[in-house]
Amino acid sequence: xxxxxxxxxxxxxxxxxxxxxxxxxLPLLEKDLVNKRGWTTMDDLADxxxxxxxxxxxxxxxxxxxxxxxxxxIAGALAATIGFLTVPILxxxxxxxxxxxxxxxxxxxxxxxGIRVCVCVLILQAIxxxxxxxxxxxxxxxxxxxxxxxxxAGSYVLPFKVPAAVLVIASGIFGVLFGKNGxxxxxxSGKEASR
Amino acid sequence: xxxxxxxxxxxxxxxxxxxxxxxxxxxLYEMSDKTHxxxxxxxxxxxxISESTPGAIGINMATYxxxxxxxxxxxxxxxxxxxLPSLIxxxxxxxxxxxxxxxxxxxxxFYGLRPxxxxxxxxxxxxxxxxxxxxxxxxxxxxNLMDLPRVxxxxxxxxxxxxxxxxxxxxxxxxxxxxxxxxxxxx
Numbered sequence: 043x044x045x046x047x048x049x050x051x052x053x054x055x056x057x058x059x060x061x062x063x064x065x066x067x068l069p070l071l072e073k074d075l076v077n078k079r080g081w082t083t084m085d086d087l088a089d090x091x092x093x094x095x096x097x098x099x100x101x102x103x104x105x106x107x108x109x110x111x112x113x114x115x116i117a118g119a120l121a122a123t124i125g126f127l128t129v130p131i132l133x134x135x136x137x138x139x140x141x142x143x144x145x146x147x148x149x150x151x152x153x154x155x156g157i158r159v160c161v162c163v164l165i166l167q168a169i170x171x172x173x174x175x176x177x178x179x180x181x182x183x184x185x186x187x188x189x190x191x192x193x194x195a196g197s198y199v200l201p202f203k204v205p206a207a208v209l210v211i212a213s214g215i216f217g218v219l220f221g222k223n224g225x226x227x228x229x230x231s232g233k234e235a236s237r
Numbered sequence: 238x239x240x241x242x243x244x245x246x247x248x249x250x251x252x253x254x255x256x257x258x259x260x261x262x263x264x265l266y267e268m269s270d271k272t273h274x275x276x277x278x279x280x281x282x283x284x285x286i287s288e289s290t291p292g293a294i295g296i297n298m299a300t301y302x303x304x305x306x307x308x309x310x311x312x313x314x315x316x317x318x319x320x321l322p323s324l325i326x327x328x329x330x331x332x333x334x335x336x337x338x339x340x341x342x343x344x345x346x347f348y349g350l351r352p353x354x355x356x357x358x359x360x361x362x363x364x365x366x367x368x369x370x371x372x373x374x375x376x377x378x379x380x381n382l383m384d385l386p387r388v389x390x391x392x393x394x395x396x397x398x399x400x401x402x403x404x405x406x407x408x409x410x411x412x413x414x415x416x417x418x419x420x421x422x423x424x
Binding site for chain 2: 057058059060061064065066068069070073074085088089091092093094095097098099100101102103104107108111112116119120123127129130131133134135137138139144146149152153154155156157158159160161162163164165166167168169172173175176177182183185186187188189190193194206209210213214215216217218219220221222
Protein backbone atom coordinates (compact mmCIF):
# COMPACT_ATOMS: atom_id res chain seq x y z
CA UNK A 43 0.00 0.00 0.00
CA UNK A 44 2.83 2.35 0.88
CA UNK A 45 4.49 1.67 -2.46
CA UNK A 46 1.26 2.35 -4.34
CA UNK A 47 0.88 5.65 -2.54
CA UNK A 48 4.49 6.50 -3.42
CA UNK A 49 3.77 5.73 -7.07
CA UNK A 50 0.60 7.82 -6.99
CA UNK A 51 2.36 10.82 -5.43
CA UNK A 52 5.39 10.56 -7.74
CA UNK A 53 3.17 10.65 -10.83
CA UNK A 54 0.89 13.29 -9.36
CA UNK A 55 3.94 15.55 -9.12
CA UNK A 56 5.03 14.80 -12.67
CA UNK A 57 1.50 15.30 -13.98
CA UNK A 58 1.35 18.66 -12.22
CA UNK A 59 4.34 20.13 -14.05
CA UNK A 60 4.27 18.25 -17.32
CA UNK A 61 3.98 21.26 -19.62
CA UNK A 62 4.61 20.91 -23.30
CA UNK A 63 3.41 17.46 -24.28
CA UNK A 64 4.36 13.89 -23.56
CA UNK A 65 8.04 14.21 -24.41
CA UNK A 66 8.51 17.06 -21.97
CA UNK A 67 7.84 14.44 -19.31
CA LEU A 68 11.14 12.71 -20.08
CA PRO A 69 13.46 15.02 -18.09
CA LEU A 70 11.07 14.85 -15.12
CA LEU A 71 10.98 11.06 -15.24
CA GLU A 72 14.73 10.97 -15.52
CA LYS A 73 15.28 13.17 -12.48
CA ASP A 74 12.62 11.67 -10.21
CA LEU A 75 12.36 8.04 -11.23
CA VAL A 76 15.73 7.15 -12.76
CA ASN A 77 18.17 9.21 -10.71
CA LYS A 78 16.39 9.68 -7.42
CA ARG A 79 14.32 6.53 -6.93
CA GLY A 80 15.96 4.09 -9.34
CA TRP A 81 12.56 2.72 -10.40
CA THR A 82 13.49 2.52 -14.06
CA THR A 83 16.39 3.18 -16.46
CA MET A 84 16.88 5.57 -19.38
CA ASP A 85 16.95 2.53 -21.67
CA ASP A 86 13.56 1.41 -20.48
CA LEU A 87 12.19 4.94 -20.83
CA ALA A 88 13.29 5.05 -24.48
CA ASP A 89 11.49 1.75 -25.02
CA UNK A 90 8.34 2.98 -23.27
CA UNK A 91 8.24 6.13 -25.37
CA UNK A 92 8.67 4.11 -28.55
CA UNK A 93 5.82 1.80 -27.63
CA UNK A 94 3.71 4.66 -26.27
CA UNK A 95 4.05 6.34 -29.64
CA UNK A 96 2.58 3.49 -31.65
CA UNK A 97 -0.15 2.38 -29.26
CA UNK A 98 -3.41 4.26 -28.84
CA UNK A 99 -3.81 7.02 -26.33
CA UNK A 100 -1.80 9.81 -24.83
CA UNK A 101 1.94 9.06 -24.69
CA UNK A 102 2.40 10.42 -21.18
CA UNK A 103 -0.32 8.12 -19.89
CA UNK A 104 1.12 5.10 -21.68
CA UNK A 105 4.51 5.73 -20.14
CA UNK A 106 2.96 6.19 -16.68
CA UNK A 107 1.12 2.90 -17.04
CA UNK A 108 4.31 1.11 -18.07
CA UNK A 109 6.38 2.35 -15.15
CA UNK A 110 3.57 1.71 -12.68
CA UNK A 111 3.21 -1.82 -13.98
CA UNK A 112 6.91 -2.47 -13.81
CA UNK A 113 7.01 -1.33 -10.21
CA UNK A 114 3.84 -2.86 -8.81
CA UNK A 115 1.79 -4.74 -11.40
CA ILE A 116 -1.75 -3.79 -12.35
CA ALA A 117 -2.41 -1.87 -9.12
CA GLY A 118 0.80 0.07 -9.71
CA ALA A 119 -0.23 0.87 -13.27
CA LEU A 120 -3.53 2.24 -12.00
CA ALA A 121 -1.88 4.23 -9.22
CA ALA A 122 0.62 5.83 -11.61
CA THR A 123 -1.94 6.58 -14.33
CA ILE A 124 -4.51 8.06 -11.97
CA GLY A 125 -1.75 9.98 -10.21
CA PHE A 126 -0.68 11.48 -13.50
CA LEU A 127 -4.27 12.49 -14.32
CA THR A 128 -5.13 14.05 -10.97
CA VAL A 129 -3.79 17.59 -11.37
CA PRO A 130 -4.76 18.05 -15.05
CA ILE A 131 -8.35 16.99 -14.21
CA LEU A 132 -8.55 19.34 -11.23
CA UNK A 133 -7.03 22.23 -13.19
CA UNK A 134 -9.38 21.89 -16.14
CA UNK A 135 -12.37 21.57 -13.81
CA UNK A 136 -11.35 24.85 -12.15
CA UNK A 137 -10.68 26.53 -15.49
CA UNK A 138 -13.95 25.27 -16.99
CA UNK A 139 -15.90 26.46 -13.96
CA UNK A 140 -14.27 29.84 -13.35
CA UNK A 141 -11.65 30.96 -15.84
CA UNK A 142 -13.07 30.86 -19.33
CA UNK A 143 -10.41 33.17 -20.75
CA UNK A 144 -7.49 31.56 -18.95
CA UNK A 145 -5.29 31.21 -22.02
CA UNK A 146 -5.78 34.86 -22.98
CA UNK A 147 -4.53 36.32 -19.70
CA UNK A 148 -1.34 38.26 -20.55
CA UNK A 149 0.65 37.16 -17.50
CA UNK A 150 -0.17 33.53 -18.29
CA UNK A 151 1.01 33.98 -21.86
CA UNK A 152 4.33 35.53 -20.78
CA UNK A 153 4.88 32.84 -18.17
CA UNK A 154 4.33 30.11 -20.71
CA UNK A 155 6.58 31.74 -23.28
CA GLY A 156 9.28 31.44 -20.62
CA ILE A 157 8.34 27.88 -19.75
CA ARG A 158 8.51 26.85 -23.40
CA VAL A 159 12.11 28.04 -23.62
CA CYS A 160 12.92 25.90 -20.60
CA VAL A 161 11.07 22.92 -22.07
CA CYS A 162 13.28 23.16 -25.20
CA VAL A 163 16.43 22.94 -23.14
CA LEU A 164 15.11 20.17 -20.90
CA ILE A 165 14.13 18.01 -23.86
CA LEU A 166 17.47 18.68 -25.58
CA GLN A 167 19.38 17.51 -22.51
CA ALA A 168 17.29 14.37 -22.25
CA ILE A 169 17.98 13.63 -25.92
CA UNK A 170 21.71 14.06 -25.40
CA UNK A 171 21.68 11.55 -22.54
CA UNK A 172 19.51 9.04 -24.41
CA UNK A 173 21.73 9.39 -27.45
CA UNK A 174 24.73 7.62 -25.93
CA UNK A 175 22.70 4.55 -25.08
CA UNK A 176 20.70 4.24 -28.27
CA UNK A 177 22.80 5.50 -31.16
CA UNK A 178 25.42 2.80 -30.81
CA UNK A 179 26.66 2.36 -34.39
CA UNK A 180 26.25 3.65 -37.95
CA UNK A 181 23.06 1.68 -38.54
CA UNK A 182 21.29 3.25 -35.60
CA UNK A 183 22.64 6.68 -36.60
CA UNK A 184 21.23 6.33 -40.11
CA UNK A 185 17.94 5.05 -38.72
CA UNK A 186 17.80 8.09 -36.43
CA UNK A 187 18.43 10.48 -39.32
CA UNK A 188 15.85 8.88 -41.59
CA UNK A 189 13.12 8.78 -38.94
CA UNK A 190 13.93 12.30 -37.79
CA UNK A 191 13.72 13.57 -41.34
CA UNK A 192 10.40 11.84 -41.97
CA UNK A 193 8.94 12.94 -38.63
CA UNK A 194 10.15 16.55 -38.75
CA ALA A 195 10.19 17.46 -42.43
CA GLY A 196 8.38 14.60 -44.16
CA SER A 197 5.21 16.55 -44.72
CA TYR A 198 7.11 19.34 -46.55
CA VAL A 199 8.88 16.99 -48.92
CA LEU A 200 6.47 14.12 -49.35
CA PRO A 201 2.93 14.56 -50.58
CA PHE A 202 1.63 13.00 -47.33
CA LYS A 203 2.58 12.78 -43.69
CA VAL A 204 3.84 9.41 -42.54
CA PRO A 205 1.97 8.59 -39.32
CA ALA A 206 4.22 8.25 -36.30
CA ALA A 207 2.86 4.78 -35.61
CA VAL A 208 4.03 3.62 -39.04
CA LEU A 209 7.52 5.00 -38.43
CA VAL A 210 7.78 3.27 -35.08
CA ILE A 211 6.51 -0.08 -36.30
CA ALA A 212 8.81 0.06 -39.36
CA SER A 213 11.78 0.76 -37.09
CA GLY A 214 10.89 -2.20 -34.91
CA ILE A 215 10.73 -4.48 -37.93
CA PHE A 216 14.00 -3.01 -39.20
CA GLY A 217 15.56 -3.86 -35.84
CA VAL A 218 14.33 -7.44 -35.96
CA LEU A 219 15.73 -7.86 -39.46
CA PHE A 220 19.06 -6.11 -39.06
CA GLY A 221 19.73 -5.97 -35.33
CA LYS A 222 22.65 -7.98 -34.10
CA ASN A 223 21.83 -8.23 -30.44
CA GLY A 224 22.42 -11.91 -30.08
CA UNK A 225 21.53 -12.49 -26.47
CA UNK A 226 19.74 -10.53 -23.83
CA UNK A 227 22.67 -8.14 -23.67
CA UNK A 228 22.82 -5.48 -21.00
CA UNK A 229 19.19 -4.47 -21.06
CA UNK A 230 17.76 -3.99 -17.62
CA SER A 231 21.18 -3.68 -16.08
CA GLY A 232 21.55 -0.19 -17.53
CA LYS A 233 22.71 1.29 -14.27
CA GLU A 234 25.15 3.62 -15.96
CA ALA A 235 22.20 5.25 -17.68
CA SER A 236 21.05 6.52 -14.32
CA ARG A 237 24.49 7.88 -13.57
CA UNK B 238 -27.01 7.46 -18.76
CA UNK B 239 -25.16 10.59 -19.85
CA UNK B 240 -22.20 9.42 -17.81
CA UNK B 241 -22.12 6.08 -19.61
CA UNK B 242 -22.27 7.81 -22.97
CA UNK B 243 -19.46 10.13 -21.98
CA UNK B 244 -17.32 7.18 -20.96
CA UNK B 245 -18.18 5.32 -24.16
CA UNK B 246 -17.49 8.22 -26.54
CA UNK B 247 -14.17 9.09 -24.93
CA UNK B 248 -13.24 5.42 -24.65
CA UNK B 249 -13.57 5.25 -28.45
CA UNK B 250 -11.41 8.35 -28.85
CA UNK B 251 -8.78 6.88 -26.57
CA UNK B 252 -8.86 3.60 -28.44
CA UNK B 253 -8.40 4.96 -31.94
CA UNK B 254 -6.16 7.97 -31.53
CA UNK B 255 -2.63 6.75 -32.01
CA UNK B 256 0.39 9.00 -31.57
CA UNK B 257 -0.15 11.49 -28.81
CA UNK B 258 -2.42 14.33 -27.82
CA UNK B 259 -2.98 15.99 -31.17
CA UNK B 260 -4.07 12.70 -32.68
CA UNK B 261 -7.26 13.02 -30.65
CA UNK B 262 -8.26 16.20 -32.51
CA UNK B 263 -10.08 14.66 -35.49
CA UNK B 264 -12.08 12.49 -33.10
CA LEU B 265 -12.96 15.49 -30.97
CA TYR B 266 -14.27 17.42 -33.99
CA GLU B 267 -16.35 14.42 -34.98
CA MET B 268 -17.70 14.09 -31.45
CA SER B 269 -18.55 17.78 -31.39
CA ASP B 270 -20.63 17.44 -34.57
CA LYS B 271 -22.38 14.34 -33.33
CA THR B 272 -23.11 15.05 -29.69
CA HIS B 273 -22.97 18.88 -29.42
CA UNK B 274 -21.36 18.46 -26.02
CA UNK B 275 -18.89 21.18 -26.99
CA UNK B 276 -18.39 23.43 -30.04
CA UNK B 277 -15.52 23.70 -32.49
CA UNK B 278 -14.68 26.97 -30.76
CA UNK B 279 -14.42 25.12 -27.46
CA UNK B 280 -11.88 22.80 -29.06
CA UNK B 281 -9.79 25.76 -30.26
CA UNK B 282 -9.94 27.25 -26.75
CA UNK B 283 -8.90 23.93 -25.28
CA UNK B 284 -5.87 23.73 -27.57
CA UNK B 285 -4.79 27.11 -26.19
CA ILE B 286 -5.49 26.03 -22.61
CA SER B 287 -3.65 22.75 -23.11
CA GLU B 288 -0.60 24.66 -24.25
CA SER B 289 -0.60 26.57 -21.01
CA THR B 290 -1.45 23.83 -18.52
CA PRO B 291 0.13 20.47 -17.86
CA GLY B 292 -1.83 17.68 -19.46
CA ALA B 293 -2.48 16.60 -23.02
CA ILE B 294 -5.20 18.07 -25.21
CA GLY B 295 -7.13 14.78 -25.25
CA ILE B 296 -7.21 14.54 -21.48
CA ASN B 297 -8.12 18.18 -21.08
CA MET B 298 -10.88 18.05 -23.66
CA ALA B 299 -12.36 14.97 -22.00
CA THR B 300 -12.40 16.70 -18.61
CA TYR B 301 -13.84 19.87 -20.10
CA UNK B 302 -16.56 18.17 -22.16
CA UNK B 303 -17.50 15.88 -19.30
CA UNK B 304 -17.80 18.81 -16.92
CA UNK B 305 -19.90 20.88 -19.33
CA UNK B 306 -22.21 17.93 -19.93
CA UNK B 307 -22.54 16.34 -16.51
CA UNK B 308 -20.65 18.32 -13.88
CA UNK B 309 -17.62 17.27 -11.89
CA UNK B 310 -18.46 13.58 -11.99
CA UNK B 311 -18.87 13.89 -15.77
CA UNK B 312 -15.41 15.40 -16.06
CA UNK B 313 -13.87 12.56 -14.13
CA UNK B 314 -15.80 9.82 -15.96
CA UNK B 315 -14.98 11.17 -19.43
CA UNK B 316 -11.29 11.43 -18.58
CA UNK B 317 -11.12 7.90 -17.20
CA UNK B 318 -13.00 6.69 -20.29
CA UNK B 319 -10.30 8.24 -22.46
CA UNK B 320 -7.48 6.73 -20.42
CA LEU B 321 -8.93 3.24 -20.12
CA PRO B 322 -8.13 1.76 -23.58
CA SER B 323 -4.46 2.72 -23.47
CA LEU B 324 -4.26 1.47 -19.89
CA ILE B 325 -5.55 -1.96 -20.94
CA UNK B 326 -3.38 -2.16 -24.06
CA UNK B 327 -0.22 -1.09 -22.25
CA UNK B 328 -0.87 -3.63 -19.50
CA UNK B 329 -1.09 -6.37 -22.10
CA UNK B 330 2.14 -5.23 -23.78
CA UNK B 331 3.91 -4.86 -20.43
CA UNK B 332 2.91 -8.42 -19.53
CA UNK B 333 4.21 -9.63 -22.85
CA UNK B 334 7.51 -7.81 -22.37
CA UNK B 335 7.91 -9.30 -18.89
CA UNK B 336 7.99 -12.71 -20.49
CA UNK B 337 9.81 -11.96 -23.70
CA UNK B 338 12.23 -9.15 -22.87
CA UNK B 339 15.15 -11.58 -23.14
CA UNK B 340 13.97 -12.86 -26.49
CA UNK B 341 16.43 -12.13 -29.28
CA UNK B 342 13.80 -10.71 -31.62
CA UNK B 343 12.37 -8.44 -28.97
CA UNK B 344 15.89 -7.23 -28.18
CA UNK B 345 16.51 -6.56 -31.84
CA UNK B 346 13.21 -4.75 -32.22
CA PHE B 347 14.32 -2.37 -29.50
CA TYR B 348 17.64 -1.92 -31.24
CA GLY B 349 15.60 -0.29 -34.00
CA LEU B 350 12.95 1.28 -31.78
CA ARG B 351 15.32 3.30 -29.60
CA PRO B 352 16.83 5.41 -32.39
CA UNK B 353 13.30 5.90 -33.74
CA UNK B 354 12.12 6.99 -30.31
CA UNK B 355 14.91 9.58 -30.03
CA UNK B 356 14.28 10.76 -33.59
CA UNK B 357 10.63 11.30 -32.69
CA UNK B 358 11.56 13.19 -29.54
CA UNK B 359 13.96 15.34 -31.55
CA UNK B 360 11.21 16.09 -34.08
CA UNK B 361 8.98 17.14 -31.17
CA UNK B 362 11.81 19.35 -29.93
CA UNK B 363 11.94 21.06 -33.33
CA UNK B 364 8.25 21.86 -32.99
CA UNK B 365 8.75 23.46 -29.58
CA UNK B 366 11.77 25.39 -30.87
CA UNK B 367 9.70 26.76 -33.75
CA UNK B 368 7.34 28.35 -31.25
CA UNK B 369 9.71 29.22 -28.42
CA UNK B 370 12.93 30.33 -30.08
CA UNK B 371 11.93 31.35 -33.60
CA UNK B 372 9.53 33.96 -34.91
CA UNK B 373 8.05 32.32 -38.00
CA UNK B 374 5.41 35.02 -38.42
CA UNK B 375 7.91 37.88 -38.52
CA UNK B 376 10.02 35.91 -40.98
CA UNK B 377 7.04 35.16 -43.20
CA UNK B 378 6.05 38.84 -43.18
CA UNK B 379 9.46 40.32 -43.95
CA UNK B 380 11.27 37.47 -45.70
CA ASN B 381 14.37 38.62 -43.84
CA LEU B 382 16.29 35.76 -42.24
CA MET B 383 17.44 38.11 -39.48
CA ASP B 384 13.86 38.29 -38.22
CA LEU B 385 13.68 34.56 -37.69
CA PRO B 386 15.51 34.04 -34.38
CA ARG B 387 14.00 35.41 -31.17
CA VAL B 388 17.16 36.76 -29.59
CA UNK B 389 16.18 36.98 -25.92
CA UNK B 390 14.69 33.47 -25.67
CA UNK B 391 17.74 32.02 -27.46
CA UNK B 392 20.13 33.73 -25.04
CA UNK B 393 17.94 32.49 -22.21
CA UNK B 394 18.02 28.94 -23.60
CA UNK B 395 21.83 28.96 -23.83
CA UNK B 396 22.14 30.21 -20.25
CA UNK B 397 19.62 27.61 -19.06
CA UNK B 398 21.52 24.88 -20.88
CA UNK B 399 24.77 25.60 -19.03
CA UNK B 400 23.01 26.34 -15.75
CA UNK B 401 21.40 22.90 -15.87
CA UNK B 402 24.76 21.26 -16.53
CA UNK B 403 26.33 23.04 -13.56
CA UNK B 404 23.48 23.05 -11.07
CA UNK B 405 21.78 19.73 -10.55
CA UNK B 406 18.49 21.30 -9.54
CA UNK B 407 15.16 19.69 -10.17
CA UNK B 408 13.61 20.56 -13.58
CA UNK B 409 10.63 22.07 -11.74
CA UNK B 410 12.91 24.76 -10.31
CA UNK B 411 14.12 25.71 -13.78
CA UNK B 412 10.56 25.69 -15.12
CA UNK B 413 9.47 28.02 -12.30
CA UNK B 414 12.40 30.39 -12.84
CA UNK B 415 11.69 30.44 -16.58
CA UNK B 416 8.04 31.32 -15.97
CA UNK B 417 9.11 34.27 -13.78
CA UNK B 418 11.66 35.41 -16.38
CA UNK B 419 8.95 35.15 -19.03
CA UNK B 420 6.69 37.44 -17.00
CA UNK B 421 9.45 39.94 -16.16
CA UNK B 422 10.79 40.20 -19.72
CA UNK B 423 7.29 39.99 -21.24
CA UNK B 424 8.41 37.24 -23.62
